[in-house]
Amino acid sequence: MAMENEPALTANDREQLIRRLFEVQLGRCFICEEPIDLDLHAGKLDVDHVQPKSGPDGKDDPANFALTHSSCNRSKLASDLRVARVLARFERIGRDARSQGREAPNLGDVLSAFGGARYDLPISLSSDGRVRYSFKHLAGTAGIKIQESNLHQDQLAQMDYFFAVLPLEYIHHDSKVNPRGIGKSLRGLVEEFYKGNPQLHVALGWVPMEADGDGRVMLFDGQHKAAAQILLGQRTLPVRVFVDPDIDRLIETNTNAGSTLRQVAFDKSILRHLGSELYADRVRKYQHAHHLSSDDESFSETDLVKHFAGEARAVRRYVVDAVRDQITQHPENRLRSYIEFSGKGTEKPISYSTIDKTFFSLLVGQDMLSTPIGQGTETGENPRVLEVEQIVRLMNLVAESIFEGQYDFEIGTYQLEAKVQKGEDVPESHLRAFRMGKEEVMAAWLKYVQRVIDQYYLFNGLSLPSRRVFQVNHPELLWERLRVFLHNLAGLSLWTNRELSLLAFGGKQPAGFWDTVFETGRNPQGAQVLPEPLNINALLAPA
Ligand SMILES: [Zn+2]
Structure with missing residues (x-):
């Protein structure tokens, strides 16, 4: 089947073009990046425009041609083959996650596919209100330079934070605060960033201040945008990093963003799961407030609701969410x-x-x-x-x-x-x-x-x-x-x-x-x- 996007060539020219593209592409399909065999795949290969012919630079120019498996070209997820290739990479990451029994891949999967999430960040706070850190595991000057950021305080939340541009190697996905997977909306974001439209929100993360001076930076918000940029080849991401925050408060904020505030489109099953985490958190806080040990369960759901009287409705929901979550999980x-x-x-x-x-x-x-x-x-x-x-x-x-x-x-x-x-x-x-x-x-x-x-x-x-x-x-x-x-x-x-x-x-x-x-x-x-x-x-x- 001739693709409508396929250039019009004589059989001989087409043969030569295929051989040239085969060499330029190191013998791999432009979309799926798997090997092509000119004999074994004969008749099942497409030559297509990288930029669609209808696009602004969709020239009938050899520099704008690519060689693909016919099946890959037919099932491509975007008309621009460079975007299609990026989305094919994400498809592979998703297949791996599903083969491990998960519903969808998350930022952690994308990070590890791109060499990210490898190191903890060496970090210290100085008395002059600055944060110092280094990327010492990286080669060259990037590993030598001491990085500095101002430490700010969020007066309302009483939380310290700084802004940093972090290499992927130092970014980890936080699946506890953000248990969501990456959904289909990724495709739109990839296309948006590919066009050159900038990211409008900075990703959020947190880092513990450990005694030995290394802390793992956990990203808990902005994973779709981060994943799209990583897939497009970005090696660093700007992040607002909270320093030693109250994690339960972050979970609660993230839950409210997805439920009452509707800032984030959360799946209901994810909300139930977060509610379940918050139930466990309220149990811990109750035990702490009453000087009970962590295995002491001598108090009732009614006692919990009474203790957290200011948020009684929410606590009731957390109790029931925990039951629902345990049933589905x-x-x-x-x-x-x-x-x-x-x-x-x-x-x-x-x-x-x-x-x-x-x-x-x-x-x-x-x-x-x-x-x-x-x-x-x-x-x-x-x-x-x-x-x-x-x-x-x-x-x-x-x-x-x-x-x-x-x-x-x-x-x-x-x-x-x-x-x-x-x-x-x-x-x-x-x-x-x-x-x-x-x-x-x-x-x-x-x-x-x-x-x-x-x-x-x-x-x-x-x-x-x-x-x-x-x-x-x-x-x-x-x-x-x-x-x-x-x-x-x-x-x-x-x-x-x-x-x-x-x-x-x-x-x-x-x-x-x-x-x-x-x-x-x-x-x-x-x-x-x-x-x-x-x-x-x-x-x-x-x-
Ligand atoms: Zn292919």
């Missing part, structure tokens, strides 16, 4: 593989926001507990531990009944109902998993899961505070009922009925739509969706 959580953690993708069936609005808001106890936070830990009766482990167990039942071996990542979710409506061949098991994983659908059927539990306790003459439904140890008999219920629920015909695409599943339905369907068998407009209302007893009959 749980190593045995098998539903995790089906959750899209950053934004909206089309590969996985459930967004994190759906989990937040279904499992978490329906099933995680929001009330503060007045029992000691460590109570029952040793006997397996701690209510929060039980809650985490049993919700994970329920999620695993859901994964097993609906998603595992059934949902096909290759097909994904993109315009799935439209495909069904056009009569395309969508496998039944995939369609079922997709439909049952829709937020409003899942929220409605999870209420029935709760009813199965309530009914079990009622039948046995017991009652259960519904807002703490997973904080007590459920008997195996109940787990078996839940398994049967989910299995039978997944067997209902509506999940695979293609005619319901228009009547029920196409588009996002308003709140209450699915409650009405399950309670009456009909949608709010009166059309039949189920042959009869959902009947718990029928769904509890073993197959």
Whole structure:
């Protein structure tokens, strides 16, 4: 296939040009930088303009030509091949991170791919309010010169800081204060900086003042901009460095920037994680204030909220965030593989926001507990531990009944109902998993899961505070009922009925739509969706 951007040449000229470019490029593809073999790749190579022909300098000039694998040229992420090459580098860094089981790469991955994050910074404070430091590990004059900056004080925050231009070798990524990965917005930033538009915000970092005089500079803000510049070949970055700051305060500031202040677009899962860190911090502060040892957990969530009365609402949220975070981070959580953690993708069936609005808001106890936070830990009766482990167990039942071996990542979710409506061949098991994983659908059927539990306790003459439904140890008999219920629920015909695409599943339905369907068998407009209302007893009959 001839690329529209490919220069018009005779076969012979093209052959010669390919050989010349092959030499100039040291035998590597301009985009992916992997080796090219003129024989083995024959017929699968492209000669393309580096700067697109439509661009300001997109000349039909040999100096503006590059040799690439055809496949690389076709899947390039930018029309300018130099930008495409930079983005291809980042793709490789992302693949490495994912092969290690992480969702996305972070600045630490970019730094280590470019020889950064290697040394601690030799640093000292002098009595005249100056900061002195050196890059002694670097060769030549850069390693010899003593660097100096003024130490400033942020009067409101009572924090000391200085400005410095640091070589990458002395910059490290702080994944504790900033646990985010690098998202797709990087592409836009690379293009922006490539055009020559300057960075508008300086990156933020911190350094501890250690007794031996070396401190590790940790970057916690501005990682996307830093990554884009490093990918484009920058070897130094300007940084505002806080000296010996209160780390918990930085975490809190960063969390607020992403939540209440909306300065940063944080994923909700990241906010939950930061909330969880802040919970651990409040526990430490409480212990410190009451002269308790760090393993003393004799106080309750209610005590915590009382102690931090000025920020009671936030502390309540941190407590619940810690539970939510432990559930999603749980190593045995098998539903995790089906959750899209950053934004909206089309590969996985459930967004994190759906989990937040279904499992978490329906099933995680929001009330503060007045029992000691460590109570029952040793006997397996701690209510929060039980809650985490049993919700994970329920999620695993859901994964097993609906998603595992059934949902096909290759097909994904993109315009799935439209495909069904056009009569395309969508496998039944995939369609079922997709439909049952829709937020409003899942929220409605999870209420029935709760009813199965309530009914079990009622039948046995017991009652259960519904807002703490997973904080007590459920008997195996109940787990078996839940398994049967989910299995039978997944067997209902509506999940695979293609005619319901228009009547029920196409588009996002308003709140209450699915409650009405399950309670009456009909949608709010009166059309039949189920042959009869959902009947718990029928769904509890073993197959
Ligand atoms: Zn290539």
